[in-house]
Amino acid sequence: MKYYLKLGFVLLIITAIASGVLAYLNTITQPIIEENQRVAQEKARKEVLPSALTFEEIAGDLIYHIGKDAEENIVGYTFVASLYGYSGDVKTMVGVNTDLVIEKIKIISQSETPGLGANCEKPEFQMQFSGKQQTEMKVDKDGGTIVSLTGATITTRTIANSIKAAMDKLDIPAEQTEGGVE
Amino acid sequence: MTLLKEFTKGFIKENPVFVMALGLCPTLAVTSSVENAIGMGLAATFVLVFSNIFISLIKNLIPSKIRIPAYIVVIASFVTIVDMVMNAYLPAIHKSLGLFIPLIVVNCIILGRAEAFASKNNVFRSILDGLGMGIGFTLALVVIGGIREVLGAGQFLGYNLFPETFQPMLVAILAPGAFIVMGLLMGLMNLKKKK
Amino acid sequence: MEFVGKILFMAVMAIFVQNFVLMRFLGLCPYIGVSKKLDSALGMGMAVIFVMTMASTFTWLIHTYLLVPLHIEFLQTIAFILTIASLVQLVEMVIQKTAPALYKSLGVFLPLITTNCAVLGVAILNIQSEYNFLLAILNGFFAGIGFTLVLILMAGIRERLERAELPVSMKGMPISMIVAGSMALAFLGFSGLKF
Numbered sequence: 001m002k003y004y005l006k007l008g009f010v011l012l013i014i015t016a017i018a019s020g021v022l023a024y025l026n027t028i029t030q031p032i033i034e035e036n037q038r039v040a041q042e043k044a045r046k047e048v049l050p051s052a053l054t055f056e057e058i059a060g061d062l063i064y065h066i067g068k069d070a071e072e073n074i075v076g077y078t079f080v081a082s083l084y085g086y087s088g089d090v091k092t093m094v095g096v097n098t099d100l101v102i103e104k105i106k107i108i109s110q111s112e113t114p115g116l117g118a119n120c121e122k123p124e125f126q127m128q129f130s131g132k133q134q135t136e137m138k139v140d141k142d143g144g145t146i147v148s149l150t151g152a153t154i155t156t157r158t159i160a161n162s163i164k165a166a167m168d169k170l171d172i173p174a175e176q177t178e179g180g181v182e
Numbered sequence: 183m184t185l186l187k188e189f190t191k192g193f194i195k196e197n198p199v200f201v202m203a204l205g206l207c208p209t210l211a212v213t214s215s216v217e218n219a220i221g222m223g224l225a226a227t228f229v230l231v232f233s234n235i236f237i238s239l240i241k242n243l244i245p246s247k248i249r250i251p252a253y254i255v256v257i258a259s260f261v262t263i264v265d266m267v268m269n270a271y272l273p274a275i276h277k278s279l280g281l282f283i284p285l286i287v288v289n290c291i292i293l294g295r296a297e298a299f300a301s302k303n304n305v306f307r308s309i310l311d312g313l314g315m316g317i318g319f320t321l322a323l324v325v326i327g328g329i330r331e332v333l334g335a336g337q338f339l340g341y342n343l344f345p346e347t348f349q350p351m352l353v354a355i356l357a358p359g360a361f362i363v364m365g366l367l368m369g370l371m372n373l374k375k376k377k
Numbered sequence: 378m379e380f381v382g383k384i385l386f387m388a389v390m391a392i393f394v395q396n397f398v399l400m401r402f403l404g405l406c407p408y409i410g411v412s413k414k415l416d417s418a419l420g421m422g423m424a425v426i427f428v429m430t431m432a433s434t435f436t437w438l439i440h441t442y443l444l445v446p447l448h449i450e451f452l453q454t455i456a457f458i459l460t461i462a463s464l465v466q467l468v469e470m471v472i473q474k475t476a477p478a479l480y481k482s483l484g485v486f487l488p489l490i491t492t493n494c495a496v497l498g499v500a501i502l503n504i505q506s507e508y509n510f511l512l513a514i515l516n517g518f519f520a521g522i523g524f525t526l527v528l529i530l531m532a533g534i535r536e537r538l539e540r541a542e543l544p545v546s547m548k549g550m551p552i553s554m555i556v557a558g559s560m561a562l563a564f565l566g567f568s569g570l571k572f
Contacts, residue, residue, distance in 0.1 A: 011248050015455070022451055114352060116352075203409065207494040254458055281502065285501075287458050288492040288497050290489075358559070361554050364554045
């Protein structure tokens, strides 16, 4: 019995030392990791809504951000649209102006087939979403104006559908959508 | 064995991937690009070297019955260190390697070397062994990664090698391609050994 | 009814579309090592299904009721791998007592289930996918089935390959890899499957 206690004790010491070292390291790296994530998100938001300087987060069914310029005027909104595509979730950061017309989109995460669906990350593909409204989120094969990727209609349709669904959930107070000062 | 031989045996003669067939899971998974291959190789080498050092240092303090769990705790600690550091300072590579960073802890190479070598040799030799094996592992990863990235994406380290109209052999960077490239390379190694 | 549909979807995903061995590259070492004979493949498969299901259960509980409340998620790798190691030790003792023949035929591969990337892999994936308790257990179970399925298929093929005429350098590992690649190619046909 004493022997097993000794075994357990040695293992406990090793684990305790290991945990201590890791806990210390964690206090150093955790803030950096969180800051990295924050900066990456901010960068993506700036990309899809270039005219905005600051962002204010609004919680709700769909979390979105209000983009304001230097004079605190609302210039638009950003949100993340997400839907399961061909082989995983496709997450798109969307920036719309105050008339709810898309300014730009940016695919922030996908795991589609390389060479086919994964081409959705190409700027040429994403550019076509600019200037479109929610009602135009239809793929050409479904009678719309979004040109699908070669051999990746499913991925394209997923992105269009995800944006449409997200905009359905976008809960912006009526007085803000007329554009202008809050 | 001379010190130099100790160090270089991991490169070709006892290459962990091609000769001992260890550490296959990460090998096939991260070699879709050379950049990932290098990242994984260096991460694994770090864990291998430091685990070897610590295990060699405490080898006489650990009762034999619990040596495997003890080694596992040591290895897991270093894997967690690598995970945290990469997440903080190299987030892009951390994201592409994803699940396989914590999986370094079950990389048979590391536990294998701890049991077979570090538990029976002094610290200096263990460092050499770990470093050599790690470099051998990284070399294997880079070779496979190079073949797959060039054939499958027409790139090397992200640089396009062919004109725009070149259609790469996509299957090379997908799952089946990994297995087939691996099989062919192993066959090639066998051929070389016969000569 | 919708719940059953969800479970079915998860099963199809884990076994076919995102097969742990052929698509995710998890569980390769034992895959190559044990798949030579059909009956040892079956025995290994059963053991792995059991370990994966149990591991998913316990690691989920540890994560949810220990790591998260105490804010020590960074100890996940250590905690999970120690849990798995203990679980395998337990399974080993049970099999030794109840089915000594199986214990003998599995040999060294039974303790090696600890380093099976698929076990630790599915445990981590359950947490990453934010599954609840039931889904985590089911995912572990189905992943194990996917692993066993591929293991049995491979064993069947390899038994036949023993009698095939092959270039000497391709015998053994290389041809197994190529066979795995062909199987992966076949399984690639499942991608995009959803209902």
